[in-house]
Amino acid sequence: MSAIATTEPRSGSLTRPPARGARRRWTSFVLPTYSAAVILYLLIPIGIMILYSFNVSRSHLPNVTFKWQGFTTQWYQEWNQIPGLTPAFFLSLKLAFSSAVTATVLGTLLALALVRYKFRGKVVTEQILFLNIAAPEIVLGASLLGLFITLNLPRGFLTLFIAHVMFSIAYVAITVRARLSGFDMAVEQAAQDLGATPWVTFWTVTLPLIAPGILAGGLLAFALSIDDFITSTFVSGNSVTFPLWVFGAVKVGTPPQVFVMGTFIFTVGVTAAVINVLLQWRRERAARAYRASGA
């Protein structure tokens, strides 16, 4: 996250030719308003979800219902009362984190190799990446299951992890690559001229500069993993992931705890984002104070 902070002042210093009076007022509002509108639109279903997680449900096996029956915080108090759902929820979180991190590392390294070097098998690798995204999920899942059975590998968290990393690498590599192409090598050469070894250069110069791409790839990988259903069905063995559990429960009904857990994920995410913003703000304030103190 600190990597983002170092790049931000750069664009914040973008100087525009001074706009004429009336025009400035209009155009400088369009883009932010549009962006706010899009983000709000994306958040509409989340809002509905949060709202109806407070809805009353009366049956012995309570179900989510969109008929408003009264306000209650019961489901938040009983958030882990559905025996199969809670472990599925944490399993999905664990899986998404670990597979996203791994896929990000592997995909970033691969992207570096693809952008900067010519090597044997480069074209083939790129086409494999492409085919990975194009392949239908059910074929991915069924073929991988066949492999695991042949290898006599018990199906569970490990096989889920393998599968999730497998289908995320390509997305990360392509995203990081969009950041790397056009990367100015002069910066790296300058660092090496100043005595940095390639390793140090990578860590202190390259990595921070491509960090936005890495972060974006990681977020994509996380989103892919936490929602994966078809491939996971085939390779999960006796483990049940969150989407699997919820899909299966649809026959009988969706417990309100599903909405509670969704709200939980969302709240954690928003909190993390807000904390990050606050930390940045404090850093910037400290930096300003430092500068102002006559350094």
Place this chain on the structure above:
Amino acid sequence: MSHQDHQLDPALARGLTMPRMSRRELFRYAGVGVGALGLSALLEACGTKGVTSSGSSAQASAGVGSQEWWAKQTLHHQLNFANWPYYIDTAHGKHPSIEQFQQKTGIQVNYTEPIDDNVTFYQSKLRPVLQAGQPTGYDIVVLTNNDWPLSQMMELGWLIPLNHEMMKNFDQYASHLVKDPTWDPGNKYTMAWQSGYTCLGYNTKYVKEPVTSVQILWDEKYAGKIGMFANAGELGSIGLLALGIDPATSTPDDWKKAADKLQQQKDAGIVRSYYDQDYIKALKNEDIWISQVWSGDVFQAATYQGYPQLKIAIPDEGAMFWTDNMCIPLLAENPLDAMTYMDYVYDPQVQALIEDYNAYVCPVPAAKEIIAKQLKDPTVANSPTVFPDAHMQSLSRNYYQFKNNEELTEWNNLFVPIFQ
């Protein structure tokens, strides 16, 4: 000088005589060619052997499931039970009926809910594993009889025949609807978990007339507001019912007529969509007014979720009676523990606990009293879709049992294109 004119330009000579392919390229293509040949040989060798139907004879010869075999089994005090989610009594993060079982017998139950759909579960968790001759990791699985995986497992010999010496509760208390059923004569392999009816659900806000026949699904008055199941078994069966034919005794000719009738319904634009399980959302949201439904869904929506205008109708032609069945897959590691649990569930006290939550069709009629008196829940006890009365029972219809895969394929080929 003139001597040179008759000679080829050395450069041209070189160009004409040099190999088209460099040595490196030659090796590369040769390698690819050899690779391709080798690969095809590999593929031939790797062509999956599949399972021969000697699976059943292998089992018969090994005597799995016979009385002698059962006599040799011991309790391991461990049970792996795979069920559908949200299908058992749940209170304060536990399953009371399972807790009681664990206390009473000392058998530790590993209860998981990995089943979301018969076909997907079978294709992803049972078939590939059993085909490779490996244990599935489950001792009890729950499969529905309105889909083909259950009958295919029986045909391939992938289920362990039950031990009838250990079915005392079942023999005494099971309802006649699940005893000696058409899909499993003599309960050789299965004991019912819960059942349900596929009937008609409708929204009284928009449907003012009494609903008595499946023909209402073909009524042009409700064009675009009708929902049907995207399931070949259910769709075909209701087509047959609409023609007045009992699906259990139908013939392939009947199926063709039913397919025509369903196609006519689709062409006339009467059906809004073919749904999997989320017809109930469409009904609640008033996107459809009449639909094929499962009894339990509408009961819950009307009773607990604030949709009292949704009602169930059992048509005169009959309602398909489906059952989710407990069965023991081949190579299960704890078969005796499985039998113990399966019979335990038929104790009326236990069943009352489970039924009070599920509100599907209870396989133990004696549980009705217990739910009414001890659990004090008249809504469930008196619901005709939980404890069907004689009239309801007379309207139960059973699905057609496919004798072999050709019949199944013929059925699927007729009905799947309608919703696909």
Place this chain on the structure above:
Amino acid sequence: MEQPVRSDLPVAERKGARLGRRLAPYLLGAPASLWLALFFVVPMFTMLSLSLQTCDPVTLACRLTWHVGEFPQAVGEFHAYFLRSIQYGGAATVIDLVVAFPLAYWIAFRARRKSFFLLMLLLPFFVSFVIRTLTWQFILSDQGLILGTLKNLHLLPQDFHVLATGWAVTAGIAYNFLPFTALPLYVALERIDPRVLEAAADLYASRSMAFLRVTLPLAIPGIFAAFLLTFVPAVGDFVNATILGGTSNLMVGNIIQNKFLLFTDYPAASALSAILMAVLLVGIALYSRVLGSRTIEEYV
């Protein structure tokens, strides 16, 4: 007296540095390539080879017969589904590109808290797909919040419906793939050095000129990556068609799904998958040629 340092001599390289440089791409790419080779290429190839085999649907005993009849049959029977998938996927991708570009531009250039807005953009997609779909079905239902209100105001005919149409499927795909479009666009836009735009302004370019002549061309790798990451998986999607579509909105992904699960017709399913993947590969290669003489390698 000191020897003057001669700067024209090559600096002696550390032993192995040159070898290190030669091996670098292999070392960097090895973990990912091995992972993909073992867990994607091998099983996928095995599975696709089933399209050339004949399998008994019950016992799944398969023999390699080099039977190529599956392919023309797949195309003949299901070409409409292929076309529809490309249509829905393409429309959804165009919508996503148009919607996401201004947003990505704003976050990359104007927003002060980029990671915050990126996260807010992504968060709805961390919440499970099931939940998102449930709520959208509720919002878009015939008498629901939106349509019901509009119908009560008589702005819409009473039998108007959004769900169970091709539009709903396209909108669902567009919605669910938006992050896959927005993120690569953001990533590519973010790396554009604002000094380049300053230089354009110095050279008397107007704002729109600078955008068209400088920003947009520099963003093309990102646009292509965004297109790739959206269009390709969208064409193979089947979930949106199942949940939001009607009887005539099914895509090729649904067919593959059914062939696999319902009919256990592995050869047909594999043939359809192979055709899908080949069509996409060829299509993208052609498209990248149209974009410029750069080959697919430069963008992927």
